[in-house]
Amino acid sequence: MTTTSPPTQPGERLLPARPGWPDETGHFGVFGGRFVPEALIAALDELTDAYEAMRVDPAFLAEFHRLQRDYTGRPSPVTEVPKFAEHCGGARVLLKREDLNHTGSHKINNVLGQALLTKRIGKSRVIAETGAGQHGVATATAAALMGLSCTVYMGEEDTRRQALNVARMRLLGAEVIPVTTGSRTLKDAINEAFRDWVTNVETTNYVFGTVAGPHPFPAMVRDFQRVIGDEAREQVLEREGRRPDAVLACVGGGSNAIGIFTAFVPDDGVRLVGLEAGGDGVDSGRHAATITGGTPGVLHGARSYLLQDDNGQTIESHSISAGLDYPGVGPEHSYLHDIGRAEYRAVTDAEAMEAFALLCRTEGIIPAIESAHALAGAMTLGRELGPDALLLVNLSGRGDKDVETASQWFGLGDREEVDPGPGLDTDQQPTEGAVSNDEAVAGPDAGEEL
């Protein structure tokens, strides 16, 4: 392995220094902060205090690093994907393989830290929200490991799109509550989780899944996820003797992107590119590209970009990817955008699925549809930068959970009819859009070059 070795000398492995933000009240410039009912402030203060003590506590960090190594399987490798890269204008493409983590995505990085924190503050129950189910699965996993009771809120719409993950969470002993309010997706699951938390805060810790929400969540989740970029930066330097030209990651709430960006923020020559879910296209109004197509406001406890109408009502987002189907985004991304340190682009469902199919066929890796947005971004950026470019893409998760959605996408002739919800049993036989070895790899909307 070409990366950081596991901790052997507790006390020497403190979490790396933070960037100059947020300030001590959780503000990233004008973004972030705490927009929550007063009833939650004591719990957020308690969490902040416990976390600040824990992050410099050698015993905690030794345990955290041990779990990352022995349980998650860190460090995750970096894999070069030359055949995929042929479709990226000849640029070289390296994947950071968070898909190989235990539970199948980067989400476990954060959850292990927060579950340890839960035990430290003496609470016996965790709650979580989940979109694609990856954070829910990771939380249920950590709860099983550490003997915590676990309740996961998941939009009813998502429980259908990601039925496999619902079953996984239940196998792990978690209670999964389908949320039937609002748009029945991630944003409503977060609302329900906050309602649970304010009611049961004495016994319960909220294990938040992304770098959004009120302070301290954006900073804390970043600290737990930054291992992705810390490892990858070292791995790339070691194998290439240089930094990548660009680092790409998909952005829903934005935790895997912050995770891989953070180590590179001080590297001025490295472009940081977040790929948002463009759905049917930003112009269509059916998308989840919060920074690309949204405006600043307050949602879920923080000020950040969000999709909202003139009355300040949150607009329902749309993406084929449940994990990116969120009308908000972490405040640090809004800040990185506004100061010009990171750039954000939208990738449509069709572009993401094209990249999804391409990686499957050229490299034998089935990515999560979320991560496929970052791959699609690499296809575009590689063509812009040309053959000398070195791109690092965060492959944040694996696509096992997405097999049904992908089968349906490629199996149906008309993408307007794609409905990952009911009717999964219908029309599964190969049709004109089915994946064969040479044709129609990326379905009906595949680019000409395929």
Place this chain on the structure above:
Amino acid sequence: MSPSENDAGVSIAATAEATDVAERGAERVRSRGSQLADRIAAAKAEDRAALIAYLPVGYPDVDTSIAAMVAAVEGGADAIEIGVPYSDPGIDGPVIQEAVDVAVRAGVGMADVLRAVTAVAEAGAVPVVMSYWNPIERYGVARFAADLAAAGGAGAITPDLIPDEAAEWLTASEEHGLDRVFLVAPSSTDARLRSTTAACRGFVYAASTMGVTGTRATVGDAAERLVARTREVADGLPVCVGLGVSNGSQAAEVAAFADGVIVGSAYVREMLEGRGADGVRALSKELAKGVRS
């Protein structure tokens, strides 16, 4: 816990600013009066607590909701909390969520809210807007304050805005002589009770229980303890209790220790269950009797 307060996320600058603004505010209250504080004082002069009724604008439609607010006033409510519909009402339980969801989908906005404000003022009660922060921020904080004052509104209750984040609202509400009501909770530290009440104008909203809005069988001792703790630092500011009160006997119970009783979900249920303005008026009468007993 209070010594860690500043490390733990309360901006010293914001708090200082809040205190500063609040002091100037206190001066203004003395000179110009606060609609809410005046009305609560008037109730006190009658040896009773004030009754504050919550109803959201736009359920089942704007006109009907305004008629219900007027009916609540006719039944004896001293002030109406005029709810601004919001898509993500984080501390509301299922009853209010259901009603508000209808209003959100119908596109009810601040213009409708301001119409309700004027109607409630004309009916003789104090109109105070209850809004999650984003609809106000989206409308424009200064514009909201100006338009609310022009419509005859007393001010606003902001359940997800803490004084630490409220610099813009403190300034705007000051400029237009508006009341601003922040919440305190059983989990609030003494230091936070002090800084929050210092930033309030009109009254301070004591959330009786840890939880979301909704009717409960009992209001519990937590409310009385919270009111007592709040009074110690409130410097005469009225303390009103909300969350969980739904009937006359609970109103009487709370009126024994609080300056005002806030009722929400029970009113909304009258609307959801189709009893409309008549049901709302009857509930107000029952509750008004409660706060006088």
